[in-house]
Structures are given as C-alpha cells and as structure tokens.
Amino acid sequence: MFWQLLKIRLRYFFSNMGKTGESNPKKRGAVGKALIALLFVYLIVVILIAMGMMFFALCEPFAEMGLDWLYFALAGLMAFLLCFIGSVFMAKNQLYEANDNELLMSMPIAPSAILASRLAALIAINVLYQSIILIPAYVVHVYVLGFSLPVLVMFVLGFILLPLLVATFSAIGGYLLELLSSVLPKKNVLETALYLLFLGAYFYFYTKMSDYMTYLAQNGESIADAVRRAVPPAYFFGMAISRASVLHIVYFALCAVVPMALMCYVLSRSYLKIMGTKRGAAKVKYKGERLKKASVRSALLRREIMHFANNPMYIMNAALGTLFLIVAAVALVIKRDDIIGMVVPVIELLGMPAPVIAAAAICALASMNMISAPSISIEGNTLWLIRSLPVDSGDVLLAKAKCHFIMTMPAALLAAIVAAVILRADIVGIAVMVLLPAVFIAFFALLGVVMNLRFPKMNWINEVYAVKQSMSSGLTMMLSMTSVFAIALLYAFVLSDYMDLTAYVAAVGAVMLISDILMYRYLRTGGKRRFEAI
Numbered sequence: 001m002f003w004q005l006l007k008i009r010l011r012y013f014f015s016n017m018g019k020t021g022e023s024n025p026k027k028r029g030a031v032g033k034a035l036i037a038l039l040f041v042y043l044i045v046v047i048l049i050a051m052g053m054m055f056f057a058l059c060e061p062f063a064e065m066g067l068d069w070l071y072f073a074l075a076g077l078m079a080f081l082l083c084f085i086g087s088v089f090m091a092k093n094q095l096y097e098a099n100d101n102e103l104l105m106s107m108p109i110a111p112s113a114i115l116a117s118r119l120a121a122l123i124a125i126n127v128l129y130q131s132i133i134l135i136p137a138y139v140v141h142v143y144v145l146g147f148s149l150p151v152l153v154m155f156v157l158g159f160i161l162l163p164l165l166v167a168t169f170s171a172i173g174g175y176l177l178e179l180l181s182s183v184l185p186k187k188n189v190l191e192t193a194l195y196l197l198f199l200g201a202y203f204y205f206y207t208k209m210s211d212y213m214t215y216l217a218q219n220g221e222s223i224a225d226a227v228r229r230a231v232p233p234a235y236f237f238g239m240a241i242s243r244a245s246v247l248h249i250v251y252f253a254l255c256a257v258v259p260m261a262l263m264c265y266v267l268s269r270s271y272l273k274i275m276g277t278k279r280g281a282a283k284v285k286y287k288g289e290r291l292k293k294a295s296v297r298s299a300l301l302r303r304e305i306m307h308f309a310n311n312p313m314y315i316m317n318a319a320l321g322t323l324f325l326i327v328a329a330v331a332l333v334i335k336r337d338d339i340i341g342m343v344v345p346v347i348e349l350l351g352m353p354a355p356v357i358a359a360a361a362i363c364a365l366a367s368m369n370m371i372s373a374p375s376i377s378i379e380g381n382t383l384w385l386i387r388s389l390p391v392d393s394g395d396v397l398l399a400k401a402k403c404h405f406i407m408t409m410p411a412a413l414l415a416a417i418v419a420a421v422i423l424r425a426d427i428v429g430i431a432v433m434v435l436l437p438a439v440f441i442a443f444f445a446l447l448g449v450v451m452n453l454r455f456p457k458m459n460w461i462n463e464v465y466a467v468k469q470s471m472s473s474g475l476t477m478m479l480s481m482t483s484v485f486a487i488a489l490l491y492a493f494v495l496s497d498y499m500d501l502t503a504y505v506a507a508v509g510a511v512m513l514i515s516d517i518l519m520y521r522y523l524r525t526g527g528k529r530r531f532e533a534i
C-alpha cells in the first residue's frame with residue numbers, strides 16, 4: 001500500500017506531464033510532449049550553468065587555502081535552504097492539510113503508510129531541489145581538483161542523507177505554520193507575507209551574489225571557523241566529502257537519521273488525529289450589516305477576486321508580474337540615477353524612444369502574470385456549484401479574465417506613471433506607456449481563459465497543482481512572454497528599415513486589440529459551449 005500511495009502522490013506532483021484534464025483523458029501529442037521536454041531541459045541547463053559558474057569562483061580559492069571542506073559545506077547549506085524554502089509550505093499542505101485526508105481515512109489504510117508515503121514524496125521533491133545545487137558543485141570540484149572515487153562515494157552518501165534532514169525541518173516548520181495560521185484571523189495574510197519575505201530574501205541575495213562570492217573568497221578562514229562552530233552538520237557534510245572521511249559521514253548520518261526517526265515516531269503516534277483535525281481560523285463575532293445587492297457580473301467578479309486574494313499559493317505563483325511591476329516602480333524612484341545610467345546606453349543602442357522601451361518593459365513584466373490561466377482548473381470538484389447557478393457561462397469566463405486584468409493593470413499603471421515622470425514624457429509617450437500595456441494585459445487575461453478551456457485540469461488534490469503544474473499555465477506564460485519579445489525583435493531586426501516606429505507601435509496595438517475582441521467573442525460563443533461541456 002505504501003508504494004501505491006507514493007506512486008499516486010508523485011504522479012500528482014508531476015501530473016502536468018500526464019493527462020490534460022479529468023474531462024479529456026486523451027494523452028498529449030508527441031509535439032506537445034516534445035515542446036514541454038525541450039523547455040524543461042532548457043531551464044535545467046540554464047540553472048545548472050549558473051550554479052556551476054558560481055561554484056567555479058569558489059572552488060579553487062578554497063582549495064588553495066586548504067578549505068575544500070568549506071566548499072562542500074556551503075554547497076550543503078545552500079541546498080538545505082533551497083529545499084527548506086521550497087518544501088516547508090508543501091509539508092504544511094501535504095502532511096497536515098491535504099484535501100484527500102477524509103477519503104484515505106475512510107479506507108482500510110494504516111495512518112503510518114499514509115504518513116510514510118507523504119514523507120517519501122517530500123524527500124523525493126527535495127532530492128530534485130538539491131540536485132540543482134549539489135550536482136554543479138561536485139562537477140566543478142571534479143573539473144578543478146580531479147576525480148576521486150572515495151570522494152564520489154561520500155558525495156553520494158551525503159546526497160542521500162541531506163533530504164532526510166531537510167524533511168525533518170520542513171515537517172516541523174509546516175506544523176508550526178499550520179498551528180500559527182489556525183489561531184490568526186487572517187491566516188492567508190501570514191502565508192502571503194512569508195512568501196513575500198522568502199521571495200524578497202532570494203532576490204536580495206541574487207542581486208548581491210557577486211559581492212558575497214568576493215567576500216567568501218577573501219574571508220574563507222573566518223567563515224570556516226563560524227561554520228564549524230555554529231553549524232556542525234554542515235561541517236560534517238563538508239569534511240565527509242572533501243576528505244572522504246568515514247567518521248564524519250557517520251556523524252552527518254546521525255544528524256540526519258536520528259531527528260528524522262524521532263519526528264516520524266512522534267507523528268505516527270498521533271497522525272490519525274492530525275488527519276481528522278480541521279483547524280479553522282479564529283472565530284470572528286458576527287456583526288449585522290445592511291444587505292448589499294450587486295449585479296450578476298459584479299458578483300461573479302467579486303467571487304473571482306476573493307478566491308484569488310484568499311489563496312497565498314495562487315498569489316505567489318500566478319501574480320509575480322504584479323509584484324515585479326510594483327518593485328520596478330519603487331526602484332525607479334529610489335535608484336533613479338542608477339537606472340537612468342543603465343537605460344540611456346540601451347536607448348542609444350536601440351535607437352528607440354524611451355517611452356516605447358518603458359512600455360515594452362511594462363508589458364514584459366505584466367506577461368509574467370498567469371492569474372486567468374488556471375482559473376477554470378482551480379474550480380476542481382466544486383465546478384458544479386458555479387455551473388448550477390442561473391448565470392450565463394460567458395459571464396463566468398469573462399469574470400475570470402477581468403480578475404486577471406484588475407489584479408495586473410493598477411501595478412502597470414503605477415509603473416507607467418513613475419516612468420512618465422522620470423522620463424518627462426509628453427502626452428504621446430504617456431499614452432503609449434498606458435494604452436499599450438492595457439491592450440497587452442487584456443490579451444494575457446483573455447488568452448489564459450482560452451488556454452484553460454483547451455487544457456482544463458480538474459483532478460488535483462491541492463490547488464497549487466492546478467496553478468503551477470498545468471498545461472494551460474505553462475503555455476500561457478510562455479506564449480505571453482514570447483509574444484512581447486517576438487514583437488520587439490521583429491521590428492529591431494526585420495521591419496526597422498521599412499516601417500516607422502510610431503506606425504509599428506500603432507499597428508501592434510491594433511493587432512492586439514483585434515485579438516482581444518476575437519477572444520472576447522469566442523468566450524461569449526464557442527468558449528461558453530466548451531465550458532459547459534467540461
């Protein structure tokens with residue numbers, strides 16, 4: 001039973017490579033699978049190369065100082081942090097708040113088998129996360145210092161043991177998050193704030209990476225002493241691999257296995273109770289208010305906005321474009337001189353007006369949003385609720401597109417206003433920076449709904465699968481971002497000698513507006529019928 005549960009759990013993790021949806025069980029064609037495989041390989045290669053370049057800057061200096069153990073210790077710490085950030089919310093949802101708890105409890109399945117399968121799935125995901133860091137670190141080490149079989153053996157052992165340590169901390173962190181969110185009146189605010197905190201820390205670290213690499217290379221001795229004293233497991237991990245030390249791999253194994261065993265024992269003793277407990281938010285005293293009425297379309301739009309705003313996983317996975325637009329606007333104010341210094345050479349190189357480049361940048365950031373792409377799939381097994389209401393299906397679909405537009409356009413408008421003030425744009429430039437992104441955002445919003453109609457995914461056990469691991473989300477983001485860059489490259493390399501830029505921008509805006517109208521009409525007609533057939 002354990003293996004069946006694990007297989008089901010992993011199948012849901014990677015379900016975007018399987019069926020298109022519950023209502024359409026056909027397998028994807030060879031072309032679709034090939035495109036997804038190519039995109040996946042491309043992303044993995046880019047990430048591995050970036051990690052390899054970072055480790056290449058550290059390996060030789062540390063080896064010359066006799067601190068090759070610190071090289072692997074830092075790699076282990078980075079892998080631990082990446083896995084923890086990537087899995088702590090997953091542990092919260094899968095170990096303590098999984099939607100299939102009641103179904104599994106109704107079956108003759110031991111709670112220990114359910115717990116073991118969920119922990120094993122969590123460990124498997126952490127293995128993938130840590131591979132992004134540890135494999136480039138080892139490859140660079142071999143390239144710089146040569147191959148050693150004992151080092152390889154210890155690396156493999158450390159590679160196997162590290163996910164156990166991460167899973168323990170993720171399970172504990174997930175439980176604390178679950179407890180904390182259960183006593184707060186607005187638990188979604190907490191989760192969203194934590195996501196933003198992690199994301200902000202990541203981007204801050206990324207922007208300062210070159211400075212950190214220089215600091216690490218110049219202060220290896222002091223850092224080594226701090227790691228040895230403060231983080232003994234990292235020291236054991238580094239020494240075990242770099243020196244092929246059996247003693248240190250035993251120490252590290254104890255650090256990984258013993259806490260994991262204790263955590264499993266504690267959870268297994270009360271996991272049936274945990275599965276049967278549904279923690280709610282703190283109770284709020286009811287206050288009578290006047291009944292407000294609204295039109296059907298307003299009510300549908302409010303429903304979509306509330307569903308989006310109350311789901312932190314939805315926000316952080318589908319609305320990064322809004323976040324980046326706000327960050328870009330703030331950065332334009334705070335780092336005005338630095339940004340102008342970087343942008344002016346680009347303007348001179350491309351020979352394009354600054355408002356056009358600003359509008360293109362706003363469109364590119366807005367294209368990162370995919371709020372509407374999973375909006376049908378996220379209905380899941382509650383789709384019948386909206387289908388049972390006496391409302392027009394076309395209004396339901398358009399409400400999902402409007403939600404995307406409303407959640408994106410204000411941030412784009414903010415970025416456009418700030419850019420217009422800094423660039424001292426005239427009325428034409430302001431119109432370009434406002435109207436062109438508006439037409440593009442409407443295109444992205446409508447395209448997401450159209451793609452989700454084509455590739456619905458209703459058989460999920462957690463909403464994050466519908467948002468992140470669906471064909472419609474991936475294709476919508478890829479098409480949206482590709483369209484922005486394709487339009488810019490088409491003019492820069494093909495049409496710049498034959499067409500005035502003003503005419504080209506107007507033509508692009510007209511084509512996008514026509515596309516918006518056509519998709520709008522489709523959702524009112526054929527799209528409505530397709531939605532009713534799901």
